[in-house]
Amino acid sequence: MFERLFEHGGVTAALDLAPEPGASPVPDLAALRARIRRLEGAESPGDVIGFGVPEALRSAFPTGLRAGATYAATGSLTLALMLLAEACSQGAWSAVVGLPGLGLEVATRMGLDLDRTLFVPAPGDQWATAVAALAEIVPVVLARPVRLVPTEASRLTARLRERGCTLLLTEQPPSTWPAMQATLHASPAGWRGLGDGHGCLLQRRLAIQVSQRTGRTTRHHLEVS
Amino acid sequence: MTPGGIQRALALWCPDWSLLATRTEHGLDPDVALALMDKGRVVARSAAADVEGVTVGLRLREAQARCPGITLLPHDPLRDARAFEPVVRAVDEVIPGIDVRRPGLVAVHVAGAARYYGGEEVAARALADQVRGVAGLVDVRIGIADGIHAAELAAQTTTAAAPLRVVPAGASRAFLAAMPLDVLADLPGAGPELVTLLKRLGLTTLGDFAALPGSSVRARFGVPGMQAHDLARGREVAPVRAAAAPSDLTRHVVFEPGLERIDQVAFGCRTMAEEFIATLTTRQLVCSQVLVSVFTDDDTTTGRAHSDQVWTHPRHFSSTEVVDRIRWQLQGAASTALAAPTTRQGAVIRVEIAPLALDDAAAHAGGLWRDGPADRIHHTATRLQGRLGHDGVLTAAIGGGRLLAERTQLRPWGEAAPSATIRKADQPWPGSLPGLAPTLVYDEPVPVRLLDEVRSIVRIGSRGDLSGAPVWLDPGALDPTGGGPRRVTAWAGPWPIRQRWWDPSETRRVDRVQLVDDHDQAWLLLYEQLGTDDEEPWSAEGRYD
Numbered sequence: 001m002f003e004r005l006f007e008h009g010g011v012t013a014a015l016d017l018a019p020e021p022g023a024s025p026v027p028d029l030a031a032l033r034a035r036i037r038r039l040e041g042a043e044s045p046g047d048v049i050g051f052g053v054p055e056a057l058r059s060a061f062p063t064g065l066r067a068g069a070t071y072a073a074t075g076s077l078t079l080a081l082m083l084l085a086e087a088c089s090q091g092a093w094s095a096v097v098g099l100p101g102l103g104l105e106v107a108t109r110m111g112l113d114l115d116r117t118l119f120v121p122a123p124g125d126q127w128a129t130a131v132a133a134l135a136e137i138v139p140v141v142l143a144r145p146v147r148l149v150p151t152e153a154s155r156l157t158a159r160l161r162e163r164g165c166t167l168l169l170t171e172q173p174p175s176t177w178p179a180m181q182a183t184l185h186a187s188p189a190g191w192r193g194l195g196d197g198h199g200c201l202l203q204r205r206l207a208i209q210v211s212q213r214t215g216r217t218t219r220h221h222l223e224v225s
Numbered sequence: 226m227t228p229g230g231i232q233r234a235l236a237l238w239c240p241d242w243s244l245l246a247t248r249t250e251h252g253l254d255p256d257v258a259l260a261l262m263d264k265g266r267v268v269a270r271s272a273a274a275d276v277e278g279v280t281v282g283l284r285l286r287e288a289q290a291r292c293p294g295i296t297l298l299p300h301d302p303l304r305d306a307r308a309f310e311p312v313v314r315a316v317d318e319v320i321p322g323i324d325v326r327r328p329g330l331v332a333v334h335v336a337g338a339a340r341y342y343g344g345e346e347v348a349a350r351a352l353a354d355q356v357r358g359v360a361g362l363v364d365v366r367i368g369i370a371d372g373i374h375a376a377e378l379a380a381q382t383t384t385a386a387a388p389l390r391v392v393p394a395g396a397s398r399a400f401l402a403a404m405p406l407d408v409l410a411d412l413p414g415a416g417p418e419l420v421t422l423l424k425r426l427g428l429t430t431l432g433d434f435a436a437l438p439g440s441s442v443r444a445r446f447g448v449p450g451m452q453a454h455d456l457a458r459g460r461e462v463a464p465v466r467a468a469a470a471p472s473d474l475t476r477h478v479v480f481e482p483g484l485e486r487i488d489q490v491a492f493g494c495r496t497m498a499e500e501f502i503a504t505l506t507t508r509q510l511v512c513s514q515v516l517v518s519v520f521t522d523d524d525t526t527t528g529r530a531h532s533d534q535v536w537t538h539p540r541h542f543s544s545t546e547v548v549d550r551i552r553w554q555l556q557g558a559a560s561t562a563l564a565a566p567t568t569r570q571g572a573v574i575r576v577e578i579a580p581l582a583l584d585d586a587a588a589h590a591g592g593l594w595r596d597g598p599a600d601r602i603h604h605t606a607t608r609l610q611g612r613l614g615h616d617g618v619l620t621a622a623i624g625g626g627r628l629l630a631e632r633t634q635l636r637p638w639g640e641a642a643p644s645a646t647i648r649k650a651d652q653p654w655p656g657s658l659p660g661l662a663p664t665l666v667y668d669e670p671v672p673v674r675l676l677d678e679v680r681s682i683v684r685i686g687s688r689g690d691l692s693g694a695p696v697w698l699d700p701g702a703l704d705p706t707g708g709g710p711r712r713v714t715a716w717a718g719p720w721p722i723r724q725r726w727w728d729p730s731e732t733r734r735v736d737r738v739q740l741v742d743d744h745d746q747a748w749l750l751l752y753e754q755l756g757t758d759d760e761e762p763w764s765a766e767g768r769y770d
Contacts, residue, residue, distance in 0.1 A: 077664040077665060077770040078664050078770065101666050101668060103662055104621050105629065105632060106661070114623065115622075117620070118638065119619040120613065120619070121619065122617070130609060130612075130613065133609050136601070138602075188745035188746070189745075191745070193660060193661075194717055194741055194747075195717065196715060197694065197716060198717055199715075199717050200659050200660040200661075200717055201660045201739055202660050202661065203661070204661065225661070
């Protein structure tokens, strides 16, 4: 504790508060048991072992998003941002790679803490390097996928699994990538609040189709306001 | 040592040091009428301005009225101190153990130097010879007396023709007694009020003041009065505190012949950066801000830096990080030179680094056992920044503004976050967007076409009236399938945004429209008509993806 005593500066002040990914501030007995089971590799169905998901998707991901796995959230940036914000709601750091022009305002309204988010807007040909480096320090990375050589892609997913870093992709990656843990596809299902010359957008609905790796497919409805 | 226990002191005084330092920095002619201003009043003026009747304490308007051609510059104590350092080092070479009283005035104990040189006057002449010419210094005045205060006054009584005055040992009291009371005005604590008061009491010289009994002075004027009384009686209040001269931490490297490739320059700077950090480390210092100056061969005649840039670090610099900053600066200069081809990018002949913010290394020492999560994030982000460039890794904040691109404030990792007040995020912004915010914001608005029923462009009048209800939207380049115009199913607006209407050069009239098309895609459009027949007044500000 004492070696931190003399540190100062705007950046570092917020850092020490970050708990380990997936840990709740006051771990109760059930959560601790779940962690033990997770370490033993024997999860029971009710445990939230990864990152939380929005309420409407809870039935598709009863245990949350798995740490170290890769998910694709296609069709809507809103869905990807919601998943990211929900995953970081416990105070974890996050990173956004290759998405210039992301609406920061909507991200903060969804609960993303910008003070704990790193942005790499244009990694160029260093995409894999950037994601691998960020996987060392943040538990969730949101990225737009690029074409990777199969060996490079599998090396990256292995690195992510080892570090327990969840990767959220905004598009369906090219076929050279290993299979996703799950693919969430959002399609617009109506807007509310905007009339013919009056009003303003207040709420949107998304129809989400979740295709799990196991082949199971479920449909959900998400309301964003 | 004199009978009173006061050591012999030497004061080296450079008259009008602030003016000299300013002239050197701005490259001004000595004959130019120049005055330095502080808080709207003249604090120093050159001889040419003095002739025109400009006096110390004059207001800015009055000074301009008396001398219309005067150059007025702000007084910068830091510049004075910075420019004085070479002089201090020169004094230290002749007589070690110096006390910088203020920029322009140095005090030293003279006893040792007098023994070495064989007399106080000889020592003073050796000192004057050494200092003259350093930092453009011509007029050097030296006074020697018992105690620093008497020596300073002795230096101030000299003239340019006779720049040395030695008050013999034991005679300082008599020397002081003849001085007018006004010399006390510059004293910290005493000030002009005390002088005015004493004059009204009928006293004219320091001798009159010294003749008053000490207890009465203390009872009437308190501690500041007592200090002034002690000085008037020739006692030492603030003795010379001998210290080593500040060393020069600035480092530079010269390339002969000049280098044109950035990686060559960066490689050539590595040794200098390592030595720079090593020097700081031996002094138990760390540096969190450096000034990097790059000189190129096309500006050797002017002697000015080709590019100066201040780099800040959230912790403190390591040598590789200093080299990274030099590289980024060269890359930045190269990209601006490409944008403006008229400025020729010359070969780099000299790179200089100067520390701007130094701190005690003990406050930045690492942990005993391991680095915390904060350090890990910092190290990785910095390493990534080294690969991708300074603005490769960003942090973001929401700022104030009406347009979405204005509200997004990105800054490179490691640069201090502006406070919420500076960002103006907590202020109301009439005209900012209500309801949902778009998930995609275009930095530069992308042109689109909004059409009415008969497929002509919808226009907004000066009173905010639409020429027709929007029916078709042509997203243009933003539609990857190129499907042509889409039907508008719902819309609202126009919402006016009027920015800086009071400033003709910066005024901006924008209207915003929100709409949903038949692909169930929602858009935020901006209307800005720049000419009377502007064919593309509409652009997309954001998209709800």
